Structure formats: C-alpha cells, structure tokens
Amino acid sequence: MQSFELNKTDILRLKQALEGDDEDLRALLLEYHATEIAILFSSLSQESRDRIISMLPSELASEVISEMDAEIHPERILENLHPERLSEIMEELDYDDATDILSQLSEDRQNEILSDLDDENARHIRNLLTYDEDTAGGLMNTQVLKINSRLAKTEALEEVIRQSEEMEEFYTINVVDDHNHLQGIVSLKDIIKSKNTVIVHDLIKEEFVYVKANTDQEEVARLISQYNLTSIPVVDDEMHLLGRITFDDVIDVMEEENTEDILKISGVSEDEELSGNxxxxxxxxxxxxxxxxxxxxxxxxxxxxxxxxxxxxxxxxxxxxxxxxxxxxxxxxxxxxxxxxxxxxxxxxxxxxxxxxxxxxxxxxxxxxxxxxxxxxxxxxxxxxxxxxxxxxxxxxxxxxxxxxxxxxxxxxxxxxxxxxxxxxxxxxxxxxxxxxxxxxxxxxxxxx
Amino acid sequence: MQSFELNKTDILRLKQALEGDDEDLRALLLEYHATEIAILFSSLSQESRDRIISMLPSELASEVISEMDAEIHPERILENLHPERLSEIMEELDYDDATDILSQLSEDRQNEILSDLDDENARHIRNLLTYDEDTAGGLMNTQVLKINSRLAKTEALEEVIRQSEEMEEFYTINVVDDHNHLQGIVSLKDIIKSKNTVIVHDLIKEEFVYVKANTDQEEVARLISQYNLTSIPVVDDEMHLLGRITFDDVIDVMEEENTEDILKISGVSEDEELSGNxxxxxxxxxxxxxxxxxxxxxxxxxxxxxxxxxxxxxxxxxxxxxxxxxxxxxxxxxxxxxxxxxxxxxxxxxxxxxxxxxxxxxxxxxxxxxxxxxxxxxxxxxxxxxxxxxxxxxxxxxxxxxxxxxxxxxxxxxxxxxxxxxxxxxxxxxxxxxxxxxxxxxxxxxxxx
Missing domain, CATH: 1.10.357.20 (SLC41 divalent cation transporters, integral membrane domain)
Known part of the structure; x- marks a missing residue:
C-alpha cells in the first residue's frame, strides 16, 4: 500500500535477527524507519528493546524512542541506558518528547539526567516540566521558528533557512517584535513570492489562532481540528511566544481522549492502560x-x-x-x-x-x-x-x-x-x-x- | 484564548443582525472567519443559512459551505441557490469538498449542476464522484502540487509558486516523471537551500508513504497519524499521481470513526446522525x-x-x-x-x-x-x-x-x-x-x- 510498512515477514525477519549477532541485527534494523522499529517494540521484551536502542545510531535511537507508544514505557529504556549514551540520546530528542518521557520518572532521576545535559537543553526541558501535561504548555515544543518583523525579504529567507536546519519540520513562521511578543504569522510561500523591497511586517497575517500555555489540551485539539491548522503558537499572558504545538501531537491527544471516552462510558477507569496487566x-x-x-x-x-x-x-x-x-x-x-x-x-x-x-x-x-x-x-x-x-x-x-x-x-x-x-x-x-x-x-x- | 472565536456575545450580535436589514448583516458577517460562520449555522434555520450564503462574496460563501458540519446538510443550501450563483460557488469550492457535497444529491441533480460548470471543473468532480466516499479516492483532492523531476532549481521554484497561487495551502511537493508517475517528494525548504546547479531529481526523498485510491480511509488515517504526515499522495495501480489527502481531512475521519465506534459498542447504528431527529x-x-x-x-x-x-x-x-x-x-x-x-x-x-x-x-x-x-x-x-x-x-x-x-x-x-x-x-x-x-x-x- 506504500513504500515502507511492517508486515508479517518483516516482523519474522527482525525477530530471527534478534537471535543472531549484533552486527547482522544492526544492519537489518537500519533498513527500517524509526516508526516501524517503534511498532516492532510492542511485541518485544524490555531486554530486546534495550539491546536494539543501544546499537542504533543515537539520532535513529531517539526517533524510535519518541515514536514509542507511551503504554510500552519508553522511560524504562532510558532507565537502563549507560549515562553517556543516555545524554547523547537526550540531546537528539525534541524538547517536548524528552519532557514527556522524563515526566514519567521520579524527580530525583529527572534531576540526575538533566544535570548531565548541556545547560541550554536542560533549561528548555526544566521549563517544560513545570507545565501540567494535559495543557498547551505540556504539549508544546519550545523549538519554534520565529523571525523579527523588521527583517527584509532576503534576511528573512536566510533566517528561516538557518533556523530550520535545527528543526525536523516547520509549518508556520511566527513573527515577533524586539521583545518576543507574537505579532502574527507568515508563510514561507508568501516570503518567496514577495517583492524584494518588502519587510516581514508587510506580509504578516494578523488574523491567526493562538493558545495560552494553560489552555486544556482538548481545547487545543478542537482549535487545530476546527481551523485546519498544521501548528498553533503558544504564548504566555503577555503574548510572549513560548512554543508551538503541531497537528501530529493533537492527533495523539485525540486518540487518547477517545480511548478515555470509550473506557469511561463502559465503566473502566480512564487511565487503565489498554495493554496493561x-x-x-x-x-x-x-x-x-x-x-x-x-x-x-x-x-x-x-x-x-x-x-x-x-x-x-x-x-x-x-x-x-x-x-x-x-x-x-x-x-x-x-x-x-x-x-x-x-x-x-x-x-x-x-x-x-x-x-x-x-x-x-x-x-x-x-x-x-x-x-x-x-x-x-x-x-x-x-x-x-x-x-x-x-x-x-x-x-x-x-x-x-x-x-x-x-x-x-x-x-x-x-x-x-x-x-x-x-x-x-x-x-x-x-x-x-x-x-x-x-x-x-x-x-x-x-x-x- | 485566541484572536478569533465565536463567544456568546458574538452569537447574540449575529442573531440580532439577522432581524435587521441585509446591508448591516453583511457588514457584520465580514468580520468573521468562514469557520465561525459555519459554527453559527448549527444554531440557525435553513432559511437564515440560505439568506447568509446568498449575501456573502462567493469565495467566503464557498469556504463556509465547505466548513459546515455534514450533519447540518450543506447540500440543502446548494439546492436552494439560484443556478448562476450556484455555479460561482461551485467553482470556488475545492474539488474534494464539492464532490462530498454533490454526492449527497440525486444523480439527476448532480448532472444538472455539473453541466453548468466549466468543463475542467466538471471533469475533476465527475472523476472524484466515481470513488467510494470511504476510500482514499473519495477523500483526496485532485488539485495537487507536482513538478517534473528534470526541472532545475529556479524553474522548480517558479513552478511551485505558480501552482500554489491556485491552492489554498500546500505541504509537500510531489515529483513526477514525464508520464505523471510519482517518483518521490521534495520540500520547499530543500529546494530553496539547494545550490543553483541541482535539478529536482537530486533532491528527491525516495522513502515516502503513499496510498492507492481504493485504500480504506481508516488505513489512510492510521498512516498519516503514525508517520506524522501533513499530506499523503494518492496513486493508481500504475503509480500515476491522482491527488493528495491532507491531515485535516484525516482529523475529520478520525472524529467520524470514533463516533461510529462509540455508537456501535452501545447498540446504535453507526450512521445515526448525532443531531438527527x-x-x-x-x-x-x-x-x-x-x-x-x-x-x-x-x-x-x-x-x-x-x-x-x-x-x-x-x-x-x-x-x-x-x-x-x-x-x-x-x-x-x-x-x-x-x-x-x-x-x-x-x-x-x-x-x-x-x-x-x-x-x-x-x-x-x-x-x-x-x-x-x-x-x-x-x-x-x-x-x-x-x-x-x-x-x-x-x-x-x-x-x-x-x-x-x-x-x-x-x-x-x-x-x-x-x-x-x-x-x-x-x-x-x-x-x-x-x-x-x-x-x-x-x-x-x-x-x-
């Protein structure tokens, strides 16, 4: 149905490779997408998961961890990792994913791990850990593409390219003033299409949807779905830009809320894990x-x-x-x-x-x-x-x-x-x-x- | 919570304006987003909806119609419109939205409406009407951004800008060969960043997810959610590019499937309309x-x-x-x-x-x-x-x-x-x-x- 997907033969091949030596297993794993390895993890033991993560390149390992279903406890893999390797993987994780996983660990363990990270990363994650996980603040990624409204066209383009190097994906470009107040959004297409004499300020779309950090995640999901947004900026009470939430986070929230609805209506506690014991x-x-x-x-x-x-x-x-x-x-x-x-x-x-x-x-x-x-x-x-x-x-x-x-x-x-x-x-x-x-x-x- | 949203005061103001004359009502409506007017429609009579649609600029009117909940029957508005006005609005609708709405009407009425459209539009919609509405073909939009893999960087950029003029939003650029066979995808960012000497073929990401036109919509939703895609190309059995499905269509599918699940598990037919009589x-x-x-x-x-x-x-x-x-x-x-x-x-x-x-x-x-x-x-x-x-x-x-x-x-x-x-x-x-x-x-x- 599509160029890459895990079928029964794949699972069988991978499981057989798990019996063999590290070199062959590693070579085989590299043929797969992070999402696929994460799917495979659901049917593996904790031991096999730990082994696979330890042998993958740290970027791929971090992608697998961030794609793992929360129900199979990605934080347990972190618990079992060698401290040095752990820091490597943590540095590769998006801040919001790193925060989600860390929040499952004890506060002592969180501090231990954070103290091994570089200051910039640790600061971002510490900040995110302060938000309730069911709010916009808890969902958002603080890595956000933003440009100053006073930039000229070519400067703006250069800035977007520069910032996007560090980012896996971006959908909307946020425009801020000198004090990081969110003023509006602009699309890459509009910048490219514009005449060379314009500045970003002339291109701003001032009618846009944003949320505050304490907005409930269900409300965020409703807005993204209603206004068909790829991403939504998150601000504090003074309109300072804090981060962004993307549509894929919201798809996860919707799945989660729907599971809770079906469980509650059937007399099961909303937090029962579907695959729990x-x-x-x-x-x-x-x-x-x-x-x-x-x-x-x-x-x-x-x-x-x-x-x-x-x-x-x-x-x-x-x-x-x-x-x-x-x-x-x-x-x-x-x-x-x-x-x-x-x-x-x-x-x-x-x-x-x-x-x-x-x-x-x-x-x-x-x-x-x-x-x-x-x-x-x-x-x-x-x-x-x-x-x-x-x-x-x-x-x-x-x-x-x-x-x-x-x-x-x-x-x-x-x-x-x-x-x-x-x-x-x-x-x-x-x-x-x-x-x-x-x-x-x-x-x-x-x-x- | 965000710069524009319908609150009780807004609804009251709009309902009061409905009592007044057309000029004032029109002026007030223009202050709102299409999504908001569509939300307002849920609490209005069919008569008021018809009146509002008849007075809005045809582009806004088409957006409102495409944002309307299927449960409040956007097709009834079309039924009541003056034929000339109807054609204007149909030309503005995205092909997939136009198809969804038309599919609710009788075949005779469909043919009547299609015969008033220009040939190009009618052909696209007729084609889409042949797909089962629960499949990728039924969900897709045939307006898709595609460039030939042999184009040079500047030609490619020009082509993207040209094609995107007619499109509300695009996320992925599809790359095809001379016979419209899908070869891969490329991002606007990658084109901009590339050296001036490259051709599109050098930038192609060949590992990508696509679906066939007869793929079930639940499978499409699963892929978009699993691989965090903003859009997914739809192809026929010979890999000819037919269209694209975007994440927002899939969010709607997920809501729909979840409603069906809760209803079925409770002994209600899956197609009962929640607000039905x-x-x-x-x-x-x-x-x-x-x-x-x-x-x-x-x-x-x-x-x-x-x-x-x-x-x-x-x-x-x-x-x-x-x-x-x-x-x-x-x-x-x-x-x-x-x-x-x-x-x-x-x-x-x-x-x-x-x-x-x-x-x-x-x-x-x-x-x-x-x-x-x-x-x-x-x-x-x-x-x-x-x-x-x-x-x-x-x-x-x-x-x-x-x-x-x-x-x-x-x-x-x-x-x-x-x-x-x-x-x-x-x-x-x-x-x-x-x-x-x-x-x-x-x-x-x-x-x-």
Missing part, C-alpha cells in the same frame, strides 16, 4: 463494580419488597429480566449519542431541551413497539392479557425513563462541570433496573393479585 | 432492540424452565438480577478495553491469547471479590450459607465467562473480517444473562432443594 485492570475496574454492586443491592431490595407478589406470580421473573434489560439498553443508546454529541459541540439551552425531548419520544415509540411484541406474547402464549397489559405499560414507561435519563444525566453533569462520560452505562443501567422493577411489580401487585 | 433515531435503534428482545426471550426462557425452583426460593430473584447485572458490566468492561486496543494496533496470535488470559484472570479475581461480598450478605442477612455458596460460585463463574467473552468475541470477529465493535454491549450482555441464570438456577435446583 491483570493487576492494573483489577485496580481500574473493581471499584466500579463495587459501586455498581451497591446499586444492584438497591434493585434487589425492590424485588425483595415485592417477594409476595413474585411468589404468587412466578411468571413475572422472566418478564422482569426483559424489562430491566431493554431499559438498560435504551439508556445506553441515548447515553452514547448524547455524550458523543456534547463532546463534539456545545449545546445551547434550547438544543439541550430538544435533545431530551427527542430521547423521550424515541423511548416512547421504541417502548411501545417492544412492549407490543411482549404483550402479544403474553396474550397468545401465556393466555394472560391483563398481565400483558401490565408488562406493556411497564416496558413503555421504563424505556421512556431510560431515554430521558440517558440524555439528561450527561447534559446536567456537563453543565455543573463534571465529565459527562462518568455517567457510564454501568450507573445508568441500575437506574433503569430499579425503576423497571418498581413499575412492573408495583403494577402487578395492584392489578393482578 | 427522533424518526432517524428510532430507525437506527429499534432494530437493535428487537434483536436484543429475541435474546432476552432466551434468557427469560431459562428462568421459565426453572420456575419451580424460583417459586420455592423466591429469594433467588433478587440475586438473579445481581449476577446478571455484574456479568453484563464485566463483559462491557472487557469489551471496551479489547475493542479499543485492537482498533489501535493489530495483535499477534500470542498477544490475542494473552489478552483473553488476562480477562479470564480479571474476571476470576473481580468475580471472587464481588461474590465474597454477596456471600457475606447471604450468610449474615439471609442466614443461608449454602445459598450464599451457590451465589458465590455463580457470581465468580459468570464474571469469568463475561471476561472471556468480552475479550474473545471481538478478537474472533476481527480475525474473520467482521467489525469487532458490532459485538456491542447489547449482544454480549444477554450472553452473560443466559449463562448467569443457568448457573445460579441450575446450582440452586441441585443443591438447595
């Missing part, structure tokens, strides 16, 4: 199950309260399962659509109101349809039309409530500043269990006994 | 509920089979809910983690096996913990240790099965080429219901009667 998984999920057990006791207590009814009409137990199950599913459906919608756009009051009204309507119609099927079953199979009616009413009522709850609970949570995805299907399902049992058993006690 | 929602969700009703009848039939047991031990009905509920939640947790994991990486056989083993272990431990709490409750509250033991075994057994099913069902589906997210929590929950009831009621019949 069973211990982490138990730690992340057992608390949710215990909370749910509490609410399940609540549902069970409703059943216990109506035990006399059930013992007279054992047929009801089968229907209980159906009504609770369909309620849970309806709530999950409404929840997923609503949570996803509010994670993509902010709803006005009127839109929020219409969302709840819509889910009410959907619950009513789906409830009536499903209820009707069950009603027919009760009439023709159980020969009990009155019980059928009780079940029809309970099914419809429970699905209406499920729709309203599935839509309104996340909307309310968002309004009061709580992450709506926390209203996971686990919590909401018990809600519909309790209500469904109350409705069915209450009505049955009244009408059927 | 209740009719669409019923159409998208009722079929899933009916399927689930079928499986719920299965669970209910297990209960019916054991009715004699339940009528003797009504206490069991409360515990039934708990065991089924906790099983469903455990399965949902395992399912979410596994589906998310395999959507991000391909697992080897060994990794798949270890994933199932992990979920088995997690189910066993969580099942034993939850089972123990319920066992204690049965001993101290119900004074029935033997029933407590039955419940403990059933709870543990059901959670083990839930973990195995939650991990292995999506893994198997992926192997046999079915979208794993189809194993929605709705389906898997009934699975654990049936097994939980069988276990609890079967054991109770054997041991407690």
């Amino acid at each position: 069973w211990k982490e998984a138990v730690k992340s999920r057992l608390p949710w199950l215990v909370i749910n057990l509490g609410t399940a006791f609540l549902a069970a207590s409703v059943i216990r309260y109506f035990e006399p009814t059930i013992s007279k009409l054992v047929l009801l137990s089968g229907y209980m399962t159906m009504i609770a199950g369909m309620g849970g599913n309806t709530a999950t459906q409404a929840l997923a659509v609503t949570i996803r919608r509010i994670s993509l756009t902010d709803l006005t009051d009127n839109q929020a109101y219409r969302t709840i009204l819509k889910e009410f309507t959907v619950g009513l119609i789906n409830g009536a349809c499903i209820g009707l099927i069950v009603l027919l079953f009760a009439i023709f199979y159980d020969k009990n039309p009155l019980m059928g009616l009780v079940i029809f009413i309970s099914m419809t009522g429970n699905l209406v409530l499920a729709g309203i709850a599935g839509a309104s609970i996340p909307l309310v949570l968002k309004r009061i500043g709580i992450d709506p995805a926390i209203a996971s299907s686990i919590i909401i399902t018990t809600f519909t269990d309790v209500f469904g049992f109350l409705l069915l058993l209450g009505l049955a006690t009244r009408l059927l006994l | 209740w009719k669409e929602a019923v159409k998208s969700r009722l079929p899933w509920l009916v399927i689930n009703l079928g499986t719920a009848f299965l669970a209910a039939s297990v209960i019916r089979y054991f009715e004699p047991t339940i009528s003797k031990l009504v206490l069991l009905s409360g515990y039934m809910t708990m065991i089924a509920g906790m099983g469903g939640n455990t399965a949902t947790q395992a399912l979410a983690v596994t589906i998310r994991r395999i959507s991000l990486t391909d697992l080897t056989d060994n990794q798949a096996y270890r994933t199932i083993l992990k979920e088995f272990t997690v189910g066993l431990i969580n099942g034993a913990c939850i089972g123990l709490i319920v066992l204690l409750f049965a001993i101290f509250y119900d004074k029935n240790p033997l029933m407590g033991l039955v419940i403990f075994i059933s709870m543990t057994g059901n959670l083990v099965l839930a973990g195995i099913a939650g991990a292995s069902i999506p893994l198997v589906l992926k192997r046999i080429g079915i979208d794993p997210a189809i194993a929605s929590s709705i389906i898997i929950t009934t699975f654990t219901d049936v097994f939980g009831f069988l276990l609890l009621l079967g054991l109770a019949t054997r041991l407690l009667l």
Whole structure:
C-alpha cells in the first residue's frame, strides 16, 4: 500500500535477527524507519528493546524512542541506558518528547539526567516540566521558528533557512517584535513570492489562532481540528511566544481522549492502560463494580419488597429480566449519542431541551413497539392479557425513563462541570433496573393479585 | 484564548443582525472567519443559512459551505441557490469538498449542476464522484502540487509558486516523471537551500508513504497519524499521481470513526446522525432492540424452565438480577478495553491469547471479590450459607465467562473480517444473562432443594 510498512515477514525477519549477532541485527534494523522499529517494540521484551536502542545510531535511537507508544514505557529504556549514551540520546530528542518521557520518572532521576545535559537543553526541558501535561504548555515544543518583523525579504529567507536546519519540520513562521511578543504569522510561500523591497511586517497575517500555555489540551485539539491548522503558537499572558504545538501531537491527544471516552462510558477507569496487566485492570475496574454492586443491592431490595407478589406470580421473573434489560439498553443508546454529541459541540439551552425531548419520544415509540411484541406474547402464549397489559405499560414507561435519563444525566453533569462520560452505562443501567422493577411489580401487585 | 472565536456575545450580535436589514448583516458577517460562520449555522434555520450564503462574496460563501458540519446538510443550501450563483460557488469550492457535497444529491441533480460548470471543473468532480466516499479516492483532492523531476532549481521554484497561487495551502511537493508517475517528494525548504546547479531529481526523498485510491480511509488515517504526515499522495495501480489527502481531512475521519465506534459498542447504528431527529433515531435503534428482545426471550426462557425452583426460593430473584447485572458490566468492561486496543494496533496470535488470559484472570479475581461480598450478605442477612455458596460460585463463574467473552468475541470477529465493535454491549450482555441464570438456577435446583 506504500513504500515502507511492517508486515508479517518483516516482523519474522527482525525477530530471527534478534537471535543472531549484533552486527547482522544492526544492519537489518537500519533498513527500517524509526516508526516501524517503534511498532516492532510492542511485541518485544524490555531486554530486546534495550539491546536494539543501544546499537542504533543515537539520532535513529531517539526517533524510535519518541515514536514509542507511551503504554510500552519508553522511560524504562532510558532507565537502563549507560549515562553517556543516555545524554547523547537526550540531546537528539525534541524538547517536548524528552519532557514527556522524563515526566514519567521520579524527580530525583529527572534531576540526575538533566544535570548531565548541556545547560541550554536542560533549561528548555526544566521549563517544560513545570507545565501540567494535559495543557498547551505540556504539549508544546519550545523549538519554534520565529523571525523579527523588521527583517527584509532576503534576511528573512536566510533566517528561516538557518533556523530550520535545527528543526525536523516547520509549518508556520511566527513573527515577533524586539521583545518576543507574537505579532502574527507568515508563510514561507508568501516570503518567496514577495517583492524584494518588502519587510516581514508587510506580509504578516494578523488574523491567526493562538493558545495560552494553560489552555486544556482538548481545547487545543478542537482549535487545530476546527481551523485546519498544521501548528498553533503558544504564548504566555503577555503574548510572549513560548512554543508551538503541531497537528501530529493533537492527533495523539485525540486518540487518547477517545480511548478515555470509550473506557469511561463502559465503566473502566480512564487511565487503565489498554495493554496493561491483570493487576492494573483489577485496580481500574473493581471499584466500579463495587459501586455498581451497591446499586444492584438497591434493585434487589425492590424485588425483595415485592417477594409476595413474585411468589404468587412466578411468571413475572422472566418478564422482569426483559424489562430491566431493554431499559438498560435504551439508556445506553441515548447515553452514547448524547455524550458523543456534547463532546463534539456545545449545546445551547434550547438544543439541550430538544435533545431530551427527542430521547423521550424515541423511548416512547421504541417502548411501545417492544412492549407490543411482549404483550402479544403474553396474550397468545401465556393466555394472560391483563398481565400483558401490565408488562406493556411497564416496558413503555421504563424505556421512556431510560431515554430521558440517558440524555439528561450527561447534559446536567456537563453543565455543573463534571465529565459527562462518568455517567457510564454501568450507573445508568441500575437506574433503569430499579425503576423497571418498581413499575412492573408495583403494577402487578395492584392489578393482578 | 485566541484572536478569533465565536463567544456568546458574538452569537447574540449575529442573531440580532439577522432581524435587521441585509446591508448591516453583511457588514457584520465580514468580520468573521468562514469557520465561525459555519459554527453559527448549527444554531440557525435553513432559511437564515440560505439568506447568509446568498449575501456573502462567493469565495467566503464557498469556504463556509465547505466548513459546515455534514450533519447540518450543506447540500440543502446548494439546492436552494439560484443556478448562476450556484455555479460561482461551485467553482470556488475545492474539488474534494464539492464532490462530498454533490454526492449527497440525486444523480439527476448532480448532472444538472455539473453541466453548468466549466468543463475542467466538471471533469475533476465527475472523476472524484466515481470513488467510494470511504476510500482514499473519495477523500483526496485532485488539485495537487507536482513538478517534473528534470526541472532545475529556479524553474522548480517558479513552478511551485505558480501552482500554489491556485491552492489554498500546500505541504509537500510531489515529483513526477514525464508520464505523471510519482517518483518521490521534495520540500520547499530543500529546494530553496539547494545550490543553483541541482535539478529536482537530486533532491528527491525516495522513502515516502503513499496510498492507492481504493485504500480504506481508516488505513489512510492510521498512516498519516503514525508517520506524522501533513499530506499523503494518492496513486493508481500504475503509480500515476491522482491527488493528495491532507491531515485535516484525516482529523475529520478520525472524529467520524470514533463516533461510529462509540455508537456501535452501545447498540446504535453507526450512521445515526448525532443531531438527527427522533424518526432517524428510532430507525437506527429499534432494530437493535428487537434483536436484543429475541435474546432476552432466551434468557427469560431459562428462568421459565426453572420456575419451580424460583417459586420455592423466591429469594433467588433478587440475586438473579445481581449476577446478571455484574456479568453484563464485566463483559462491557472487557469489551471496551479489547475493542479499543485492537482498533489501535493489530495483535499477534500470542498477544490475542494473552489478552483473553488476562480477562479470564480479571474476571476470576473481580468475580471472587464481588461474590465474597454477596456471600457475606447471604450468610449474615439471609442466614443461608449454602445459598450464599451457590451465589458465590455463580457470581465468580459468570464474571469469568463475561471476561472471556468480552475479550474473545471481538478478537474472533476481527480475525474473520467482521467489525469487532458490532459485538456491542447489547449482544454480549444477554450472553452473560443466559449463562448467569443457568448457573445460579441450575446450582440452586441441585443443591438447595
């Protein structure tokens, strides 16, 4: 599909080479792209990863480390490296990648590593370590291409070429005044196209998007995606240019946020690592199950309260399962659509109101349809039309409530500043269990006994 | 947070201006970015959208239309436009955006609109309409910057500047031979930096990623994200350059795919529009509920089979809910983690096996913990240790099965080429219901009667 990609044969070849001697392995590895070696790392032991990093040229080694999935812990490789080799690799890493990896280590270890770096690099990284990792400051790269607005065309071009030597990639040229205040942006194309007499100031695009260092990373992702930006400058409160965030960082943030959403909505802690071991998984999920057990006791207590009814009409137990199950599913459906919608756009009051009204309507119609099927079953199979009616009413009522709850609970949570995805299907399902049992058993006690 | 963004005051001002006359409204709109007007459109009526588009300069109007969320139907604006104005706007749209919008209209209407365009534009769009919208061909823009590898430095620079005049943005320069075969890529920076004697061929980066027109859009997104590309060239089977896909298209694809994942895992059809009306929602969700009703009848039939047991031990009905509920939640947790994991990486056989083993272990431990709490409750509250033991075994057994099913069902589906997210929590929950009831009621019949 493209000129370079890791397929099964590649993985097999590489794994075989791991059995052999260093020279052959090294030669083979050099045929691959850093990204590919990083992908291979996912299926290797820590020992093999350490060995490979130790034999690669330090520039390639640093690229592999920066491309490694955070879940397979690039910082462990650093931990195991010879100090001298470690400094070499750290110098090659982009500041933002170096910071991300260092932030996973203890403060003592961070200081140890930083003290071996040259002052300039250490200063940049120390500075980045002060920002919360979920903010623009935590995401940004301080290596940023900037030129003074007073430069003439040819000086500007020379400056761009000079600065870009040290940079892997640049997309936007930032324009600053003498005091590093960000004034605007300019594109390389515009500089080239311009007449020889212009200065940078004449070319500035003053309408541009920027973020402050403390802006949340989700907001940064939203802006980059909405305005189709390749990179976005980061400034402090006085508009001093601090760094830039590029679209590829944001793609990673989006993947991460989406994983968290799916996990939370399913009752898994957002920070469970997908490839983590069973211990982490138990730690992340057992608390949710215990909370749910509490609410399940609540549902069970409703059943216990109506035990006399059930013992007279054992047929009801089968229907209980159906009504609770369909309620849970309806709530999950409404929840997923609503949570996803509010994670993509902010709803006005009127839109929020219409969302709840819509889910009410959907619950009513789906409830009536499903209820009707069950009603027919009760009439023709159980020969009990009155019980059928009780079940029809309970099914419809429970699905209406499920729709309203599935839509309104996340909307309310968002309004009061709580992450709506926390209203996971686990919590909401018990809600519909309790209500469904109350409705069915209450009505049955009244009408059927 | 940035120099331009739509806040509540802006929205209020714009909505007030909508009450006033065209001149004032137009003047106010011109202060905003196309993206912002597109955002505003989400909370306006179709009528107001049509009015605004009709009064904007055609370039801005086309930008607004291309930035509009597909969910608010940009094609409806085209439907309502005066034919002459429509052609003006169509000429301004990028080919890929024009194609996306046209593809929502009937074939007759498409032909009508295309026949009013100039031949060159119509040919490009007709060509794009032939590709499936979920493939690279459907995503790509045919307006692509390309230079011949035999050009000298200054000719190349002139050519890049000339071609880029017609393009909003470019990131990579594609290099082709005399027959439009893609040979590699080159960056503007490298051309500028090069000596005056080189030709483009000397500067080519031959290691580059490209896709074929029929490549699935998810694969395109994966490559752009993995290799941090701003754009990726699209070729046909003979390596002829057809177009390019940029990172911003891919960000949209990722949002879309993530929405589909969350919806499918929650038992909602992947093509339900988040802001769609209740009719669409019923159409998208009722079929899933009916399927689930079928499986719920299965669970209910297990209960019916054991009715004699339940009528003797009504206490069991409360515990039934708990065991089924906790099983469903455990399965949902395992399912979410596994589906998310395999959507991000391909697992080897060994990794798949270890994933199932992990979920088995997690189910066993969580099942034993939850089972123990319920066992204690049965001993101290119900004074029935033997029933407590039955419940403990059933709870543990059901959670083990839930973990195995939650991990292995999506893994198997992926192997046999079915979208794993189809194993929605709705389906898997009934699975654990049936097994939980069988276990609890079967054991109770054997041991407690």
